[in-house]
Amino acid sequence: MSIPGTGQADIYRRNAALLKKRFPKAAKRMDASIGDASQPFFTAEGNNRLRTIYVQCGDGRSQPFYQKGEDDQLRQKVAAANSPESYDVVFFIGIGLGRAALDAVRMYTNRPRIVIVEPFPGLLKLALENTDLETLLACSRLKIYLGNDANAERVIGDCQNILPVGRTLLFIHPYRHYMIDERYGHLVSDLTHQIRSVRDRWHTIRRFGGQMLANSVANLPRLLEGAPLRALRGRFKDIPAICIAAGPSLNQALPLLKRVKNTLLIACDSAVGSLLSASIRPHIVATADIHPANIAKLKPNMEKLCDSILAFGVESNPENVHSFLGSRQVGMTAYSKLVLDWFDAELNLQCAVPPMTSVTHLAVSLAMAMGADPIVLVGVDLAYLDGQSHAKGSVFTQIPPKEKLIAIPGADGNTVFSPPQLVTDRLVLEQNIQRQPCRVISTSLRGALINGAELKPLEQVIDTELQKPVDVKGVLDAITWSPQHDHTAISDLLSLVNDRLIELKDNCGYGYTDAQNVSQTLSNRDVECDLKDMYDRCMDDYGRLIKKYDRVIRIFLEAMLQDEQAIVKREEEIAASVNSSREKKISDRLETLLARYRVLTEFAEHVSILIGSLQEVNKNGL
DSSP, X not given: OOEEOOOOXXXXXXXXXXXXXXXXXXHHHHHHHTTOTTOTTEEEEEOSSEEEEEEEOTTSOEEEXXXXXXXXXXXXXXXXXXXXXXXXXXXEESOTTSHHHHHHXXXXXXXXXXXXXXXXXXXXXHHHHHSOOHHHHTOTTEEEEEGGGXXXXXXHHHHTTXXXXXXXXXXXXGXXXXXXXXXXXXXHHHHHHHHHHHHHHHHHHHHHHHHHHHHHHHTHHHHHHSBOGGGTTTTTTTOOEEEEOOOTTHHHHHHHHTTOOSSEEEEEGGGHHHHHHTTOOOSEEEXXXXXXXXXXXXXXGGGGGTTSEEEEETTSOHHHHHHOOOSOEEEEBSXXXXXXXIIIHHHXXXXXXXXXXXXXXXXXXXHHHTTOSSEEEESOOOSBBTTBSSOTTSSOOBOOTTOOOEEEEBTTSSEEEEOHHHHHHHHHHHHHHHHOOSOEEEOOSSSBOOTTSEEOOHHHHHHHTSOSOOOHHHHHHTSOOSOOSOHHHHHHHHHHHHHHHHHHHHHXXXXXXXXXXXXXXXXXTTSOOOHHHHHHHHHHHHHHHHXXXXXXXXXXXXXXXXXXXXXXXXXXXXXXXXXXXXXXXXXXXXXXXXXXXXXHHHTHHHHHHHHHHHHHHHHHOO
């Protein structure tokens, strides 16, 4: 298929000059790629007025860049998108000849963010040579990631604040089907997974952030009374461990687990009932659920767990944590900025773990922190099996009526069905596995496929991986389980946090009042003033406040996302506006600034509660 284009040198010069002005880093990558023999997939043949772009296929054939009709099909998909809003993000994987992205800029009148991700810089040069891309490259809402920058982690890291606020649309250029190189396939998969992960985690924190913050404060004494995670790190280096969840397959695994004598057993709280009913006592019990109702998982079995170790997420339901009767415990967190930015940083707790959305993640992260290898997953089905949601002996066993289920790949090649939460849990688990060098073995032969984990029957794992003699009790007993912090240092730190919270509360009020006064002045048409100068002064004041109290404000971020969503939407609408006057834009931006101040000042009540809680912790000691 021939690609009509000007092919004229002046078109390329204009495109290249604009690219260099707007995206200098991409321009450098493109220039450096010219003549690069490592990118032999694309060739252009024909005269300057009409050229055909070819893709080198895996079987040695050359394939036209776009198969007939596929270019039109892609552009039809772009046109059919339901009017993306300014706070939506539109991804194009592969620049192609720029025409589909160019259509988006021209058609999407609300001006969403346009993100182009192209691993092959040389392909961008072909696009600049063959298509007038001035409208696309001049778009203020455009971002381009080229070459080594075209990786999911970098792309999502740059726009993760906006991703959960609106929709995400992802368009993929057709030539990926003909590529010998797998980069496009991996890139699409990584972007899709990371977008979903960012959105799911954000919505979870938005919904439960307030409760997570309250739980973190309530659990501070237990965190500081127990052993720091630092004391456990590497204690089981290259020694196998089993992480046990309460999926339906645990029913069949229990008789086999009774044979295990020399392996660390880390049980999720929901699996404890099933294990104890089979006379299996776990070495470590993990709990992470934030809701009070989940105390039912542990409460009936507390006396039987006195010799077990409690591993808890700082955000966990405090009743679960405080009701535990054992003397050995360790706390950790993936989210609490109060713990991570203050206590962990000052006391060297080393209690940070990767992002988690379930107690299974906490159990696996603990095993990884302890250096276990391999880590064997039992009952981690991440899907509903045979009409059951959990194993017998769990708090819940029946699938809730009317629950929305999603079809996902099963470990045995069949399709299994999971609720949205388990789909997210699977994704987060896969990402955490990817970050670590240890082997992970899944024994759920009919559950969800877990990418990155080996798949083996539990019986085979026991016979091959768990035969090395290990003194699990001896290793655990050798750990110092008493606190390893100076009480004076803890008290001083609590007092410092308390003082900074009081300062923030006072200064938020001052800044809000000043911004309100400026807003009233701007609304008075009879007063002559420099709008931009007054607005810039307000923004500078707010910026200094945020910078000065960043560590304190971060404590509340998890509880502020509901308000943040509305503010970010409005900021994107203002940034995308092309018809507003200078005065209108300044006025609108000032309103969003006032909204941010309102959020901070409205949290004065929460600040007061937190101050009272910290003072109580400090007063009563640890």
